[in-house]
Amino acid sequence: MLSSVSEVSAAEIVPQVSKDEYLRAFRWLLLARVLDEKLAALYRAGKIPGGGVYLGKGQEALSVSVGISLRTGDVYAPLIRDGAGRLAFGETVVEALRNCLGSVLGPMRGRDGNVHRGRPRDGYLPMISHLGAMISVVNGVLMAKRFKGQKGVVGATCLGEGGTSTGAFHEGLNQAGVERLPLVMVVANNQYAYSTPTSRQFACKSLADRAQGYGFTPHSVDGTNLAECLKVLGHAVALARTGNGPQLVVASLLRLCGHGEHDDASYIDPRLKESEIGRDCLELSEEHLLVNSWASKQELSQWRTAAQRAVEEAVALVQKEPSPDPYTENWCALQTGRFAEGGSK
Amino acid sequence: MSITYLEAIREAQARALAEDPRVFIYGQDVGDFGGAFKATKGLAKEFPGRVLDAPISEDAIVGAAVGAAIEGMRPIIEMQFADFSTPGFNQVINQAATLYWRTQVPCPITIRLPSGGTSGSGPFHSQCMEAIYAHYPGLIVMTPATVEDAYSMLLEAVAIDDPVIFCEHKYLYYHLKTDRLPTEAMPAGKARIARPGRDVTIVAYSAMVHEALAAAEELSTEGVEVEVVDLRTVKPLDTDTIIASVARTGRVLVVGEAFPWGGVTAEVVARIATEGFGLLDAPPQRLNAKDTPIPYHPNLWSAHRPTANSILAAVRNLLRL
Missing domain, CATH: 3.40.50.970 (Thiamin diphosphate (ThDP)-binding fold, Pyr/PP domains)
Structure with missing residues (x-):
C-alpha cells in the first residue's frame, strides 16, 4: 500500500501484531460497532435529543488502532468517526451515551452533544466542528508539555480527507513541523467528505505525499485491515514518541454509512462499495480471527452478545438520568463570574 | 524617567x-x-x-x-x-x-x-x-x-x-x-471617570478618551462642563458607571473609533435607552468612524475617524437638542 519511495515501511521495523494485541483491538472494534448500531436504532426511534448521530462504520479498524497505540499522558483529539478509538483510549460506553442522549451527568452536561465530547484534563480533547481546528490545539498541549519538561508523550488527532483542504490543516501541520512536535496526524481517506468525492477535494496523487512539505514522516495503510492498521499506527506513534518528529498516516477506506444517520449516502459510487476498500473491517477481522484459529465462531458470537448486553445496560442506565434543566443552569460562559454580563454567578 | x-x-x-x-x-x-x-x-x-x-x-x-x-x-x-x-x-x-x-x-x-x-x-x-x-x-x-x-x-x-x-x-x-508604573490599580471591568462634569457625558474608550478630553477642555472655556467616562473594558460593560454619569448630566454622546454599524457605541446607547431612558434630557448620540474601509492618505484618515473637533461639533449639536 506504500505510495511513495520515501515512506517508512512499518512492516520492516515493527514485528507482527500479536494475537493478544489483535484480540484486544478487535473487542474495542466490536464494541464500537455495537454501540453505533444501538445509536442508529435510538436515532430511528427518535430518542436522540438534538437529533444528530454520526457513526464510524468502516473506519473502526483505523480508529481503534490510534486509540490503542496511545497511553496515559498522551493527547488525543478524535473526530466524528472515532468511536472505536475513543473507547480504546479510555472513554466508557456510559460516557459516550450520556453525551449522545443528553444526560446532565455527561462530560459536556448537555451544553454540547453527540461526538463533541472529551475530558481535556485527561488529554482527551473535545472536537469543535470546524475541520482541522484541533491540530494546533494538540500542538499547543505538546508545546506545553515540552515547556514542563515532559518527554515521551505523543499527540494524535484524526481528520477525513475533506479536512485536509482547510487552511487550519496546513497551518497546524506546518506548525508541528516547525516545532518538531511528537504529533501523529491520522487522515482517514473515506472517499467522500459528506457527498463530495476525492476528485473535487484534492489534486495530489496521494495525501501522504503532502508529508514531505511539512517535515512529516509519511505512512500509508489499508484502513480495512486491522492488523496493518495496528502495525502502522503502532509504528508511527513509536516514532513520534522517540523523538523522530511528526508523522502523517493516511488510510484508504470507505465510509460504510451516511455522513450522519439522516443521510442515505446514495451518492456513493457502487463500484467503490464492491472494491477492496469497500470491505467491512469488522467482517475482515472476524475472518482473520477464524483463519488464524484465534477465535471460534462461537466465541465471536459470545463476544457480540456480551457487547450488546453492555450497551443495553448502559442505555438503560443513561435513559434514567436527568436532562439539563434550563432553570438551574448556570448561564455564565466565563470562569471569572465577576466579569459576567448581567450579573455574576 | x-x-x-x-x-x-x-x-x-x-x-x-x-x-x-x-x-x-x-x-x-x-x-x-x-x-x-x-x-x-x-x-x-x-x-x-x-x-x-x-x-x-x-x-x-x-x-x-x-x-x-x-x-x-x-x-x-x-x-x-x-x-x-x-x-x-x-x-x-x-x-x-x-x-x-x-x-x-x-x-x-x-x-x-x-x-x-x-x-x-x-x-x-x-x-x-x-x-x-x-x-x-x-x-x-x-x-x-x-x-x-x-x-x-x-x-x-x-x-x-x-x-x-x-x-x-x-x-x-x-x-x-x-512618570512611573502604577503600584495599585482599578480592577478591570470598571469604568473610570476621566474628567468630571455636570452638563454632558461623553462615553469613550481607548484612543477616543483623549480626543474626548481635548474636546472637553475646549468646551470648558465656553462654560460647558463635560464628564468623560473611560470604559476601560468594553466587555463586561460597566453600565452602572455610565448610567450614574447620565443621571448627573442628562445628555450623552458615545464615541468609538470603530465602524458605525452596531458595535460598542450602539450597545452603550441601547443600555442607556433601556435602563436610563427617564434620565435623558435629549436623545443619546453616537459618533463613530465613517462606514468605509479605513483610508490611507492622512487627509482622508483624519476625516474618517472621530477627532476632538468632530466630538466638539457633536457635543454642541447635542446641547441644542
Whole structure:
C-alpha cells in the first residue's frame, strides 16, 4: 500500500501484531460497532435529543488502532468517526451515551452533544466542528508539555480527507513541523467528505505525499485491515514518541454509512462499495480471527452478545438520568463570574 | 524617567514572565527581533525559550495557545496587527471562547491586538476589532486608554482564568507617557471617570478618551462642563458607571473609533435607552468612524475617524437638542 519511495515501511521495523494485541483491538472494534448500531436504532426511534448521530462504520479498524497505540499522558483529539478509538483510549460506553442522549451527568452536561465530547484534563480533547481546528490545539498541549519538561508523550488527532483542504490543516501541520512536535496526524481517506468525492477535494496523487512539505514522516495503510492498521499506527506513534518528529498516516477506506444517520449516502459510487476498500473491517477481522484459529465462531458470537448486553445496560442506565434543566443552569460562559454580563454567578 | 504606553506593555509582559513560570509569549517576530512594535524588546534574551517566534499562521497560533492553556500554561499571544486576527478568528470564538462553557476547563489566554488607526496605515493595519470579539460569549475585551491601564490591565489579563482580548491602541504607543508604573490599580471591568462634569457625558474608550478630553477642555472655556467616562473594558460593560454619569448630566454622546454599524457605541446607547431612558434630557448620540474601509492618505484618515473637533461639533449639536 506504500505510495511513495520515501515512506517508512512499518512492516520492516515493527514485528507482527500479536494475537493478544489483535484480540484486544478487535473487542474495542466490536464494541464500537455495537454501540453505533444501538445509536442508529435510538436515532430511528427518535430518542436522540438534538437529533444528530454520526457513526464510524468502516473506519473502526483505523480508529481503534490510534486509540490503542496511545497511553496515559498522551493527547488525543478524535473526530466524528472515532468511536472505536475513543473507547480504546479510555472513554466508557456510559460516557459516550450520556453525551449522545443528553444526560446532565455527561462530560459536556448537555451544553454540547453527540461526538463533541472529551475530558481535556485527561488529554482527551473535545472536537469543535470546524475541520482541522484541533491540530494546533494538540500542538499547543505538546508545546506545553515540552515547556514542563515532559518527554515521551505523543499527540494524535484524526481528520477525513475533506479536512485536509482547510487552511487550519496546513497551518497546524506546518506548525508541528516547525516545532518538531511528537504529533501523529491520522487522515482517514473515506472517499467522500459528506457527498463530495476525492476528485473535487484534492489534486495530489496521494495525501501522504503532502508529508514531505511539512517535515512529516509519511505512512500509508489499508484502513480495512486491522492488523496493518495496528502495525502502522503502532509504528508511527513509536516514532513520534522517540523523538523522530511528526508523522502523517493516511488510510484508504470507505465510509460504510451516511455522513450522519439522516443521510442515505446514495451518492456513493457502487463500484467503490464492491472494491477492496469497500470491505467491512469488522467482517475482515472476524475472518482473520477464524483463519488464524484465534477465535471460534462461537466465541465471536459470545463476544457480540456480551457487547450488546453492555450497551443495553448502559442505555438503560443513561435513559434514567436527568436532562439539563434550563432553570438551574448556570448561564455564565466565563470562569471569572465577576466579569459576567448581567450579573455574576 | 518617563515610560510610554508601549513600554508599559513591554514591562507588564516582563513582569508576568518573571513572576509566573506558566507564562510564555508566542507570535510573529516577537523573539529576538522584539516584535513589529518592539513590545517584546529584549524579552527573548531575558527569558530564554519563553518568547517564541511563530510562523505566519494566526489560526494555529491561537489554537496552540488554547492547547497550552488546557495543559496549564498562560500564553500571551501577540497578533502583529489587530487586523490580522481575522485568520485566527475561528480559534478565538469557537475554540477559546467556548472551552470553559463546554468543558469547565478554563482557557487563560491573553491575545494582544495592536489596534486602531495611525496616519498612513490604511485599510488593513488600522482596524478596531473590539466589537466583533465582544459579541461572542466567553471572552473579556479590554481597551486601555492610559499608560497605567495598559500596564495593570495587561497584568490582570494574564492572571484572569478566561480568554482576554487586549486591544492596545497603536496611536497611544508613543504619544502617551507617564512618570512611573502604577503600584495599585482599578480592577478591570470598571469604568473610570476621566474628567468630571455636570452638563454632558461623553462615553469613550481607548484612543477616543483623549480626543474626548481635548474636546472637553475646549468646551470648558465656553462654560460647558463635560464628564468623560473611560470604559476601560468594553466587555463586561460597566453600565452602572455610565448610567450614574447620565443621571448627573442628562445628555450623552458615545464615541468609538470603530465602524458605525452596531458595535460598542450602539450597545452603550441601547443600555442607556433601556435602563436610563427617564434620565435623558435629549436623545443619546453616537459618533463613530465613517462606514468605509479605513483610508490611507492622512487627509482622508483624519476625516474618517472621530477627532476632538468632530466630538466638539457633536457635543454642541447635542446641547441644542
